Amino acid sequence: MAATSAAKEQATRAVVVGAGIVGACCAYALRRAGFDVLLIEKDEPGRAASYGNAGSIGLASTPPLGMPGMLKGVPRMLLDPRHALIIRWKHLPRVLPWFLKFAQTLKPERVEAISHARAALLAHAGEAYDDLLAEIGRPELIYGNGLIAAFETDETFAKARYGMELRRRTGIALREMNAAELKAIEPALSDKVRKGIFFPDVRTTTNPLRLTEAIVAAFRARGGELAKETVLAFEGGDAGIGAVVTDRGRHPCDLVVIAAGAWSRRLVRDLGDAIPLAAERGYHIMIGEPQVLPKTPIVSGDRNVSITPMEGDLRMSTMAEFAEIDAPPDHERALRIFEGAADLIRDLEVKVASRWVGSRPSTPDSLPVIGRSPRVPNVLYAFGHGHLGVTFGAITGRLIAQLARHDQPNIDISPYRPDRDYAGGHLMHRLTGKAS
Numbered sequence: 001m002a003a004t005s006a007a008k009e010q011a012t013r014a015v016v017v018g019a020g021i022v023g024a025c026c027a028y029a030l031r032r033a034g035f036d037v038l039l040i041e042k043d044e045p046g047r048a049a050s051y052g053n054a055g056s057i058g059l060a061s062t063p064p065l066g067m068p069g070m071l072k073g074v075p076r077m078l079l080d081p082r083h084a085l086i087i088r089w090k091h092l093p094r095v096l097p098w099f100l101k102f103a104q105t106l107k108p109e110r111v112e113a114i115s116h117a118r119a120a121l122l123a124h125a126g127e128a129y130d131d132l133l134a135e136i137g138r139p140e141l142i143y144g145n146g147l148i149a150a151f152e153t154d155e156t157f158a159k160a161r162y163g164m165e166l167r168r169r170t171g172i173a174l175r176e177m178n179a180a181e182l183k184a185i186e187p188a189l190s191d192k193v194r195k196g197i198f199f200p201d202v203r204t205t206t207n208p209l210r211l212t213e214a215i216v217a218a219f220r221a222r223g224g225e226l227a228k229e230t231v232l233a234f235e236g237g238d239a240g241i242g243a244v245v246t247d248r249g250r251h252p253c254d255l256v257v258i259a260a261g262a263w264s265r266r267l268v269r270d271l272g273d274a275i276p277l278a279a280e281r282g283y284h285i286m287i288g289e290p291q292v293l294p295k296t297p298i299v300s301g302d303r304n305v306s307i308t309p310m311e312g313d314l315r316m317s318t319m320a321e322f323a324e325i326d327a328p329p330d331h332e333r334a335l336r337i338f339e340g341a342a343d344l345i346r347d348l349e350v351k352v353a354s355r356w357v358g359s360r361p362s363t364p365d366s367l368p369v370i371g372r373s374p375r376v377p378n379v380l381y382a383f384g385h386g387h388l389g390v391t392f393g394a395i396t397g398r399l400i401a402q403l404a405r406h407d408q409p410n411i412d413i414s415p416y417r418p419d420r421d422y423a424g425g426h427l428m429h430r431l432t433g434k435a436s
């Protein structure tokens with residue numbers, strides 16, 4: 001492969017921890033830039049959060065998870081057994097500091113600033129995948145049918161207006177539609193759907209697992225190494241970390257990239273960095289070969305459920321469950337939510353072929369952590385992508401390779417830096433010229 005001269009001179013040995021979509025993209029981009037790369041994964045590549053998601057390349061997702069006025073609705077959400085937001089009470093003491101920061105992000109001016117910071121990364125996310133998939137010869141892994149946000153009542157549609165205007169202000173293309181217009185785009189919608197928003201620029205992967213696997217395969221084809229080992233610790237060296245210690249041995253290195261999704265919090269704590277990262281669990285079911293298969297991905301605005309066609313099957317996904325990563329799953333609750341959302345599709349029978357739970361690596365400000373460790377100069381962070389890890393995979397890989405080469409990233413990455421104010425205060429000068 002053609003290594004860049006800078007990387008050749010450094011002859012750098014990089015270790016990437018975690019082979020989800022983010023780690024896979026980082027490993028590929030580093031290898032492409034000429035680094036000697038070892039990708040370490042404790043399981044098989046792409047089998048954690050990157051396996052079970054809704055597969056959306058969510059180019060319209062500028063609004064964050066937390067929106068103004070949300071707090072007053074939280075008690076009702078938590079008491080409603082059909083709501084997608086859950087906090088496991090035993091977990092509350094651990095996740096409380098995260099929620100206190102989250103609560104501070106809900107001020108309208110912070111939501112605005114966070115949305116613009118998400119938009120800045122989203123603006124490059126699609127093109128980064130185009131380049132990556134063209135290069136590895138797998139462009140068919142992402143298709144572009146747009147996304148329908150479907151609403152069952154005028155009331156829920158009216159509540160979505162703030163998010164819609166926020167999207168418009170951040171440059172997102174969208175069209176408000178009535179039921180007839182929506183059905184013209186997606187005939188599988190049922191009469192329950194009264195209104196909707198169509199996002200023409202949203203794309204979807206045909207299969208999230210295959211996407212990660214294809215990138216890992218391309219990484220290996222370029223001479224990258226993959227090891228099935230669990231990273232346990234780091235050993236100090238001249239430049240910071242000198243070796244990564246796993247359950248199978250010790251790997252000397254010049255550079256480490258932490259891309260371990262929701263598990264990253266513990267790893268970076270060992271490096272001395274306290275980053276607020278929650279495991280925000282989501283669930284899916286697969287409905288095998290349904291009688292009616294929509295061709296357009298749909299998200300229910302009333303029920304927080306994504307309905308995504310995947311290779312002839314249908315995936316329904318939902319939930320924001322704050323719990324330990326390995327707490328026992330509550331598939332029954334998820335099923336009740338899916339059964340309600342199935343009414344949006346004409347004649348859809350919920351015959352569950354398989355079910356899944358996994359953890360989004362979520363920060364309070366809905367921004368990923370991309371940048372150099374504040375304490376250890378040869379460690380780069382690439383995690384915390386929350387609801388947009390698939391979307392931001394390729395662009396994160398590109399940025400990590402630029403940082404590894406000490407090139408100036410082609411995007412201002414200060415909003416995503418590891419030592420930021422996770423309550424969004426650091427973004428305020430962008431809007432007002434002063435911190436708040």
Ligand SMILES: Cc1cc2nc3c(=O)[nH]c(=O)nc-3n(C[C@H](O)[C@H](O)[C@H](O)COP(=O)(O)OP(=O)(O)OC[C@H]3O[C@@H](n4cnc5c(N)ncnc54)[C@H](O)[C@@H]3O)c2cc1C
Nearest residue numbers: 018020022042048050053054056231261282388389390391
């Ligand atoms: C229900 C649901 C729907 C979603 N829908 C979308 C969507 O439509 N679009 C979108 O963009 N995003 C979506 N997401 C979010 C997206 O799935 C995640 O943000 C993304 O997968 C995170 O990728 P990752 O590589 O950071 O983490 P992961 O995929 O979790 O990968 C981390 C990897 O690190 C490995 N690892 C951890 N610790 C160690 C260790 N010590 N040693 C070695 N390996 C280790 C793990 O085994 C794992 O494979 C969704 C998430 C869920 C749960």
